Every structure is written in C-alpha cells, then in structure tokens.
Amino acid sequence: MTAEGRTLRVRPLLARLARFTGRTLWGEWHAIVVDPVRRLARRGPSGLLLAFVAAFGVVFFHDIAQHPTGALWVERLGGVRAELPLWLSLLRTPVSLYVPALDLPVWAGITQLFLAFALAELALGRARTLVIAYAATLAGTLTARLMVALGPGWWGFGLPPEAGQVLDTGPSAAVVGLFTYLSVVRHAPVVFTLTGGSMVWESIAVPNLAGREHLIAVAAAIVLGLLHGRGERLRAAVRSLRPTRRRPSRTPPSVPGPTPAADRPGHTQAKVSAHSLER
DSSP, X not given: OOHHHHHHHHHHHHHHHHHHHHHHHHHHIIIIIIHHHHHHHHHGGGGGHHHHHHHHHHHHHHHHTTSHHHHHHHHHHHOOOTTSOHHHHHHHHHHHTTOOOTTSOHHHHHHHHHHHHHHHHHHHOHHHHHHHHHHHHHHHHHXXXXXXXXXXXXXXXXXXXXGGXXXXXXXXXXXXXXXXXXXXXXXXXXXXXXXXXXXXXXXXXXXXXXXXXHXXXXXXXXXXXXXXXXXXXXXXXXXXXXXXXXXXXXXXOOOOOOOOGGGSHHHHHHHHHHHHHHO
C-alpha cells in the first residue's frame, strides 16, 4: 500500500478520534464545571458550606499542631493508626478528615480539599457528599488494619507491624474518593484518569501505606458510583413484584323509594274495614 493510501485510511480515524475527544471534554466541562457553577449561582454561598467547613478545619488543626501541646491534642482527637484499638480508630476517623498529613504542603491540600467538597456538594448534595467522603476514608483505614493484621507476605497485600505506627492519610482519601465518585457518576473519564490514575502511579512509584489507602478509597468510590441510582430502581422493582390488593368496591347506599299504596298500613286497615262491612 502506498503512503497516500495509508494517509487516506488514517485521516477518517483521526477525525473520529478528534470528534470523540472534543465531545468527551465538552461533556465533562458541562458536567463537572458548568452545572455546579449554575447551581452555585442559584444557591449562593450557602452551597459551599461543607467546602468552607472542611478548609477551615484543616487550617485550624494545622495551626494548633504547630505547638507541642496542640500537636498532642490533635493526635489524640484525630490521629488514626492501625495499631490503635478498633473502637478508638472509629471514634477518631471523623476528625481525621481535617487533620492534614505532616509531610505534605498544607495549602496545596487545602485547595484540593475545597475544590473536591465544593464540586461534590453542588453536584451531589451535602448528605451524599459526607457519606462518600467518610466511606472512602473508612475503607482505607479498615483495609490498612487488615493489611497489618495479615503481616508480610500474602502476595504483597500484607504489611509489616511497623506500618501500624504510620499516621493515617487524613483528608486526602476523602478528596480522592469524592473526585473518583464524581467522575463515575458524571461519566468523566478524563477526571477519573487524573485522579484514580494518579493514585495508581503513586502507589507504584512510592509503595507506602498512604498509596495503598488511596487505592482502596478509589476502589470504594468506584463501587459506590456504580451503585448510584440502583437503590431507587431496586425499590421500584420490589414494589412491582408485590401483589396488588383490590379494594372492595363501595356501592352507594340505595335510597328507599316511595312505599306502594297496597303495602301502607293505613291502606291495609281500610281494606279490612271494608271487608267487615260487606259482611
């Protein structure tokens, strides 16, 4: 085949690929950016309540942790490690969403945290945003405990006991979970690649406990995103399978009509009197 023939065959493929890429990016722009901005214009600053609370919480705990006494209280309130008892880890997990990691720049983390909670709150609502953020964080925390409990080996899944002393990821697992959930629900493969793909690359490049927790958060968000909207469909299917009860038909009460003259008491007495007179 000549070079000109190959060019003629490749051009339609490139044109289709360019159109597909353009439609995908345009759809993601509207789903991830334009639609939340329109909702923000309708709801006003109150639509960013969770984002402001999350950012303020990270700044608050970061400032407190700069002092020795404050760092001790931050550790007691939101420091989660796999070596802690389960009940204590569960008690500290909600506060750990606002405790920044010590080895990461706090202002970059605040920007990502604010953006993730803002987009999720505008697109999903406050209740679902909190559920997704907490579920992603809790999934990473519990899986880390399982890895440490299994110990080294297990085809690379287990971790040595020293990993149980490492501090939990903090709000980063919630941020990754929210971005992943949004990308699955809004059908945004580019956003999914930038979030989930970056976590995969991080876990390969730096194989530590935080990278594994991020992968678990991504997996939990994918499962929750695939289950989005299935609950209402399942309830509708169950309702359709239930036997319908027929209500008894209520017939209106019959209105008594006029009594015939032959059945009236006075008419009967008159007939008896007339009969007696004929005798």
